[in-house]
């Protein structure tokens with residue numbers, strides 16, 4: 001019998017994937033493992049979660065779900081959400097948008113940002129966390145409205161605002177209505193800042209497009225996670241426009257720090273302590 005007879009005309013696989021842990025081989029269970037794109041280390045998802053999805057070997061920051069992000073930053077049990085019932089409308093009749101929204105709502109997510117009141121290290125704040133798993137964290141009318149209302153409520157209560165961003169930019173399915181949110185949220189930040197209140201943003205991977213070009217970069221203090229991409233237009237678009245090759249570190253948080261767009265890069269495990277300290281330092285008294 002030839003090899004071809006045995007395997008048919010399909011090419012044979014050149015390699016197989018083996019589980020990493022000897023004890024798992026022994027018991028026959030293979031736990032889900034994630035491979036670090038930076039250093040190649042394979043870590044069990046469970047162990048990675050214990051490190052807030054940061055690679056224990058090289059410090060690479062994997063994405064972190066919005067619920068975990070709230071756990072990371074807000075004091076336990078302190079988060080009280082705002083505007084959970086606001087829902088996007090398919091104003092343009094964009095092909096597939098209504099179905100996409102319906103499927104996401106069905107899965108228990110309501111929009112690409114959660115906002116609410118919380119305490120961080122005992123300091124009361126208004127907190128927003130973007131959800132990159134909801135249509136890439138894109139900003140449509142509801143994200144813009146929730147951000148605007150968060151700033152308005154914080155202004156009324158004279159509380160600081162923390163926005164943790166992750167976004168693919170404006171939501172194309174809502175066209176001009178999405179772009180309008182850039183102006184709307186910027187105006188809300190402007191009114192808030194004019195009252196002398198503190199706004200801190202935390203840029204996480206990736207923060208792009210209309211969110212970068214509006215409320216994400218209008219903060220008094222702009223923090224970023226290591227390695228986060230922070231950009232308005234992508235590198236390909238810029239290279240084509242200016243006809244120049246861009247350096248590989250271009251648009252990473254580290255380059256943004258060097259050029260003054262970002263004030264500090266804060267590893268995820270230190271984020272809560274840094275935020276709590278900044279809030280305590282800027283406390284308006286009362």
Ligand SMILES: [Zn+2]
Pocket residue numbers: 036037038039040041055056057058059060
């Ligand atoms: Zn790594």
